Amino acid sequence: MISATDLQLTFGKGTPLENPALRGMSLTVNQGEFVTVIGSNGAGKSTFLNALAGEVLVDSGKIVVDNQDVTRLPTHKRANRVARVFQDPLAGTCENLSIEENLALAIKRGQSRGLTSAVKKQYMKQFRDSLSSLNLGLENRLGDKMGLLSGGQRQAVSLLMASLTPSSILLLDEHTAALDPKTARFVLELTEHIIATQQLTALMVTHSMKQALEVGSRTVMLHQGQVVFDISGKERDGLEVKDLLGLFEKQRGLQVDDDSLLLG
Amino acid sequence: MLSEIAFYGALETGLIYGLVAFGIYISFRVLDFPDLTVDGSFPLGAAVAAVLIMGGWNPWLATGMAIIAGMAAGAVTALLNVKLKILNLLASILTMIALYSVNLRIMGRPNVALLGEETVLTPWYELGLKFHQVPVLLFMVVAVVVLVLLWRFMKSETGLAMRATGANPRMARAQGIATGSMIVLGVALSNGLVGLAGALFAQSQGAADVTMGVGVIVIGLASLIGGEAVLTPSTVVRALIACIIGAIVYRLAIAFALNADALGLKAQDLNLITAVLVTLAIVLPGVRTKIAHRLTRKQA
Numbered sequence: 001m002i003s004a005t006d007l008q009l010t011f012g013k014g015t016p017l018e019n020p021a022l023r024g025m026s027l028t029v030n031q032g033e034f035v036t037v038i039g040s041n042g043a044g045k046s047t048f049l050n051a052l053a054g055e056v057l058v059d060s061g062k063i064v065v066d067n068q069d070v071t072r073l074p075t076h077k078r079a080n081r082v083a084r085v086f087q088d089p090l091a092g093t094c095e096n097l098s099i100e101e102n103l104a105l106a107i108k109r110g111q112s113r114g115l116t117s118a119v120k121k122q123y124m125k126q127f128r129d130s131l132s133s134l135n136l137g138l139e140n141r142l143g144d145k146m147g148l149l150s151g152g153q154r155q156a157v158s159l160l161m162a163s164l165t166p167s168s169i170l171l172l173d174e175h176t177a178a179l180d181p182k183t184a185r186f187v188l189e190l191t192e193h194i195i196a197t198q199q200l201t202a203l204m205v206t207h208s209m210k211q212a213l214e215v216g217s218r219t220v221m222l223h224q225g226q227v228v229f230d231i232s233g234k235e236r237d238g239l240e241v242k243d244l245l246g247l248f249e250k251q252r253g254l255q256v257d258d259d260s261l262l263l264g
Numbered sequence: 265m266l267s268e269i270a271f272y273g274a275l276e277t278g279l280i281y282g283l284v285a286f287g288i289y290i291s292f293r294v295l296d297f298p299d300l301t302v303d304g305s306f307p308l309g310a311a312v313a314a315v316l317i318m319g320g321w322n323p324w325l326a327t328g329m330a331i332i333a334g335m336a337a338g339a340v341t342a343l344l345n346v347k348l349k350i351l352n353l354l355a356s357i358l359t360m361i362a363l364y365s366v367n368l369r370i371m372g373r374p375n376v377a378l379l380g381e382e383t384v385l386t387p388w389y390e391l392g393l394k395f396h397q398v399p400v401l402l403f404m405v406v407a408v409v410v411l412v413l414l415w416r417f418m419k420s421e422t423g424l425a426m427r428a429t430g431a432n433p434r435m436a437r438a439q440g441i442a443t444g445s446m447i448v449l450g451v452a453l454s455n456g457l458v459g460l461a462g463a464l465f466a467q468s469q470g471a472a473d474v475t476m477g478v479g480v481i482v483i484g485l486a487s488l489i490g491g492e493a494v495l496t497p498s499t500v501v502r503a504l505i506a507c508i509i510g511a512i513v514y515r516l517a518i519a520f521a522l523n524a525d526a527l528g529l530k531a532q533d534l535n536l537i538t539a540v541l542v543t544l545a546i547v548l549p550g551v552r553t554k555i556a557h558r559l560t561r562k563q564a
Contacts, residue, residue, distance in 0.1 A: 053438065079440030086434070094431040097424070104421075105428055110440035113421035 002169050002201070003028040007051060007061035009225075021047040022058065023225035029169065029203060033232075034195050036212040037205045038244075039222035045205045048222065049173050052203070054078045066168045080110025083167035085158045087174040092158030095147030099138060099157065102146050103127050106161035130160050134190065152183030156190055163194050170195070172204040176211075188215065209241045221248060266516075266523050272396040274519040276468060278487075278512035279403035283461035284480060285487035285507035286414060287454040292488065293503065294418070295430040295450045300356040300481050301341045304363025305334040305455040307477035309462030311367045314376040314472035323384045327463040334459020335452040337363060342451035346444040367474050375473040383467035399468045406464065410457065411504050418500045426450050458484075482538055487511035490545040517541060 009022040021044050029035055039045045050056045052063060054075035063071045065081045086092045093102045104118045107126075124142075131139040134156050138149075146154060155175060162170055172191065176184035192215055195202050206212050212219050218232035221244070228251050231239070266274075284302060291299035309330035316326035337359055344355035368374065388398045417423045428436040429446040436443050458480070466472040491510020497503035521529050521537050529537065 055434075055437070075437040076440050076442045079438060082438075084438045086438075091432070092435055092438075094428050094435060096431050097427060101424055105424055105436075105439050105441075108421060108440070109438075113425050113441075115417070115420045115422055117419055118421045118424040119419070 001029065001031050001067075002052070002063070002065045004048075004052065005062045005064075007048070007058045007063070009047060009051060009056065009058045013059075021225055022051065022061075025061070025222070025225055025227065027220060027227055027230075029201060031201055032199055033218055034200075034202045034216040035204070035218045035220055036216040037203060037220050037222060038207075038209055038212045043222040044225040045222055046173060047225075049084075049171050049203070049205055052169070053082050053084055053171055078110075081168040082171060083109065083162035083165075083169070084171045085155070085162050085173065085175040087177055089151035089155040089158070089178055092161065093146045093154050096145065098143050098145055099131075099149075100124075100127060100142040102157065103161060103164065106164045109161075109165050109167075111165075126164075130164065131157075134160070150183075152179050152187060155179060155183075155187050159187065159190055159194060163198055163200065168201060170200050170202040172202060174205050174207055177207055191215075209244050213239055213241070213244065219244075223248075266519055269396050270519050270523060271516075272400050274515040275512060276396075276399045276403060277465075278515035279400065279407050279508070280461050280465050280468070280511075281483055281487050281515065282407050282508035282511035283410060283457050283464070284484040285491065285511050286410060286504065287457035287461070288481070288484040288488050289503060289507050290414075290450050290454040290457075292485070293430075293497075294427055295447060295454075297342075297345075297430070297447060297451060298353045298356070299338070299341060299451055299454060300353065301337055301359045301363070301451070301455055302458045302481050302484060303477045303479070304360040304367070305337040305458045305477075306462040306465070306480040307367050307472065307474055308337055308363050308370070309334050309459030310466035310472035310476060311370040311376070311462075311474070312459070313463035314378055314466045315370055315372075317378060317381050317383065317467070318376060323382060323386070323467065327384060327460065327467075330459045330463035331456045332459075334462070335456035337459070338452040338455025339448055341455070342448040346447055363477075364474065371472065371474065374475075375471055377471045378467060379470050384464070385467060403464060403468075406460075407508055410460075411508065415501050415504055422449075479535060479538070482535075482542065483514070484511075486538055486542045486545065487514050489542060490514050493545045493548055514541065 004025060004027050007022045007025040011019045011021055025044065025048055037045055037048070047056065051058050054070070054073055054077070057072065061071070062069060065078070070078050070081070100119050104123060107123060127142060128139045136153055136156065138153065138157070146157070149157065175191070176187050179187060188211070191204070194200065204216060213236070218230070219236060220230045221228050229247055284306065287302060291297045312333045313326045313330040316329055317323050341356045341359040344350045344358060345352045350358070385399055385402060388402055389395070393401065418427065425436065425441045426446045426449065428439065429441060429443045433443050436446070462477070465476070487510040488507055489510070490513055491506030491508070492503070494509055494513065495502055495506040497506050518534065518537060521527060522531060
């Protein structure tokens with residue numbers, strides 16, 4: 001379980017470019033929940049994910065992951081609990097390292113690393129099995145450089161890497177946004193499959209309202225650094241994009257002016 | 265043509281600069297950390313080894329201390345960057361400048377001669393080899409041992425974490441790698457190797473001098489880039505072998521250039537030749553791929 005309580009974060013404090021990104025953001029995600037997060041540009045989606053991962057430290061508030069207060073911990077000290085897939089397909093893997101070396105990095109996520117060989121024989125079966133589940137033929141290309149793979153393939157491998165070891169929460173930051181529609185669908189299906197079979201707790205930021213309602217078990221909308229609504233269960237079933245917009249306007253008395261939210 | 269002595273001399277210094285190239289490979293290539301500390305840590309290694317040998321230390325122990333001193337210098341540079349957020353290049357220049365004073369302090373004067381002292385080379389002269397072959401053989405053994413150790417390290421869990429730190433720091437952090445610690449470890453390791461090179465250089469040349477570090481970074485880079493031009497560094501082991509080959513080729517090229525009377529070059533032209541060679545090493549691989557591109561386009 002993870003809970004964020006009253007997170008406040010302002011970028012460029014005391015400068016003319018002062019930008020309050022999180023303004024009292026609170027959210028609790030229970031074990032096994034798959035939450036989709038939407039919001040227009042600047043709503044604080046990515047900042048919230050970065051705050052959970054430790055890439056940015058909040059000014060105030062509290063982040064608890066599995067009963068441990070991680071609010072002040074840097075990214076690498078949270079990595080044993082937090083797994084992550086980035087928006088940029090190139091960001092989640094190292095292109096100069098081979099596929100098996102990337103997987104070997106991920107299998108030790110959040111654990112201490114010693115001087116024994118990184119790519120161990122005993123990992124090979126697990127690597128091959130998980131890669132073959134992608135049906136991309138990558139199980140026969142373990143020694144190939146990551147840079148030889150396409151964006152979609154790299155994103156699929158990033159997902160595998162994030163699920164190679166147990167985590168308390170999987171953070172997905174618009175991880176299909178940079179892919180072509182067909183590949184995006186493949187990666188999204190893979191995401192659902194991995195989350196379902198491994199019963200992961202996940203938080204997925206998306207730019208598409210449609211996608212936010214189609215996958216996952218709960219949807220949260222952010223606006224100006226706060227949660228404006230949070231729906232799950234029966235209330236969420238059968239909801240359509242226009243209902244979501246109505247909900248948003250009712251809550252805020254605002255018009256959604258970000259076309260990409262509607263078109264996505 | 266090159267005399268036998270000049271040839272072995274080029275091999276000897278080439279192998280030493282191969283160690284420097286290993287260090288520069290770790291900082292520039294693995295960590296993507298442009299580190300100029302080496303201009304200070306090379307004479308630092310030489311100074312520490314020379315002073316300790318003069319003080320009656322076992323030469324191998326003295327060389328070990330030179331490695332530790334080099335590592336400490338590298339750690340200072342890395343900590344300036346990681347903890348105090350000073351730009352990496354600037355941090356290394358600060359350490360390099362500071363080391364000039366430190367080296368003078370260590371030696372107590374601008375240079376220390378090692379004539380007649382027992383060095384790591386002394387026992388090997390009794391084996392009946394030719395005088396100028398001894399350092400080449402010993403340094404070759406040292407270079408191969410270091411190469412194998414470095415290769416194993418780069419394949420280890422920690423080594424892989426270091427490579428990820430340089431290639432994609434955000435991803436490395438997300439995998440739980442303390443990137444700051446990896447930079448400290450890597451830059452320390454790099455300068456430890458340069459300290460070793462300085463210690464061996466002082467012992468083979470018979471003196472340590474506070475100015476002997478000037479331009480070491482350029483020579484190391486020349487070796488690294490030259491080696492990469494000769495041998496595409498697609499794997500770690502190839503990249504490491506390229507360092508050694510590059511350093512030896514560089515020294516041989518210099519020796520040829522200075523020995524070829526027709527060219528009319530003199531010893532004082534060394535830095536100019538170095539600059540020309542480095543430029544060629546940087547430009548030529550690009551020209552090669554361009555030509556290859558043109559050829560394939562014509563075929564298609």
